[in-house]
Amino acid sequence: MKQFCIRPTIKQLDTVREFCDTYEIKEGDLVFVSNSTYERYFKDKINGAIVVNYRKYGSGEPTDLMVEGIYEEVKDMDYHRVFAIGGGTILDVAKLFALKNISPVVDLYDGKLEVKKEKELILIPTTCGTGSEVTNISILELTTKNTKMGLAVDKLYADEAVLIPELLESLPFRFFATSSIDALIHSIESYTSPKASPFTQIFSLKAMKMILETYKAIAKDGEEARKPLIGQVLLASTYAGIAFGNAGCAAVHAMSYPLGAAYHVPHGEANYAMFTGVYKKYQEIDPDGSIKELNEYLAEILGCKPEEVYEEIEVLLNHLIPKKSLKEYGVKEEELEEFTEVVMTKQGRLMANNYVELDRNTVYGIYKQLYE
Numbered sequence: 001m002k003q004f005c006i007r008p009t010i011k012q013l014d015t016v017r018e019f020c021d022t023y024e025i026k027e028g029d030l031v032f033v034s035n036s037t038y039e040r041y042f043k044d045k046i047n048g049a050i051v052v053n054y055r056k057y058g059s060g061e062p063t064d065l066m067v068e069g070i071y072e073e074v075k076d077m078d079y080h081r082v083f084a085i086g087g088g089t090i091l092d093v094a095k096l097f098a099l100k101n102i103s104p105v106v107d108l109y110d111g112k113l114e115v116k117k118e119k120e121l122i123l124i125p126t127t128c129g130t131g132s133e134v135t136n137i138s139i140l141e142l143t144t145k146n147t148k149m150g151l152a153v154d155k156l157y158a159d160e161a162v163l164i165p166e167l168l169e170s171l172p173f174r175f176f177a178t179s180s181i182d183a184l185i186h187s188i189e190s191y192t193s194p195k196a197s198p199f200t201q202i203f204s205l206k207a208m209k210m211i212l213e214t215y216k217a218i219a220k221d222g223e224e225a226r227k228p229l230i231g232q233v234l235l236a237s238t239y240a241g242i243a244f245g246n247a248g249c250a251a252v253h254a255m256s257y258p259l260g261a262a263y264h265v266p267h268g269e270a271n272y273a274m275f276t277g278v279y280k281k282y283q284e285i286d287p288d289g290s291i292k293e294l295n296e297y298l299a300e301i302l303g304c305k306p307e308e309v310y311e312e313i314e315v316l317l318n319h320l321i322p323k324k325s326l327k328e329y330g331v332k333e334e335e336l337e338e339f340t341e342v343v344m345t346k347q348g349r350l351m352a353n354n355y356v357e358l359d360r361n362t363v364y365g366i367y368k369q370l371y372e
């Protein structure tokens, strides 16, 4: 059986002003927003709400410690709606605050706490990557387990996802680059997932095209070329979110998590470090399944032969961020065993969506090949 659903209501608004007039954020609302976004867009428009600057609780990507810190601050406060305005970190953390039981968050991820939704949840992305606004997944680095884990349950779906291109106007190029590469990889991994359906593949294909066309414009005219296209990339990242929210991500994500957790490599960049290694291996094991259609489609967009698409994607993506070996990130060769162990024992949720089955030796082999 294949199943497809888009759970949150998706709204598109042109401006923050329009958003604030529509939602009238006030007392009884909990708002997750970074200081810079708050100062720039919301300062005079949110009256009486509880505003959480999540950056007070840690830099980088979301961790269990960040969630526990915020929980301590808000646990005795009264709120009914949860708004999150930000990148994947903020959206993933905020999803947990719409639940009744949040702490200890490690127990929540281990399935020891009842997952019960209690508040209304409205998610507003300010990057163009995670697609978190339309998925039922919250990904945290669990510091005690030394890896990232995803909690994927339907109670984590937002009630509404609101797309406001104005919020991305000030997104620095490096965040644009890593977040949109993440979205591109969502669209590709979901396309070749065994859970993909004709419905998810429509969203995957459209997202890939929109993102790669934007990269081609950047390769030709430089970083600024992204600006008129930013609304398109925001839309593409939500499309990719819809696709992988239904069909799942797979080995690229699973294998990037140990790198991201141990060396604090941004999520999209860590995915990029794994991407071609995994897809070349898929191609080698079974060149005739959905990867064949994928490569033909990508070849058309990139203007190359199907057998050259991974090299061509690297050439294009290197205009955004350089592809680095694992060694260049500081990984030591002996750690590759540990990385493999983590992937094989803790990332079953993602590894179940691989295009073809990857066993322990193959995963280790991919890491080894990406090492130097």
Ligand SMILES: [Fe+2]
Residues within 6 Å of the ligand: 130, 182, 183, 186, 253, 267
């Ligand atoms: Fe991702």
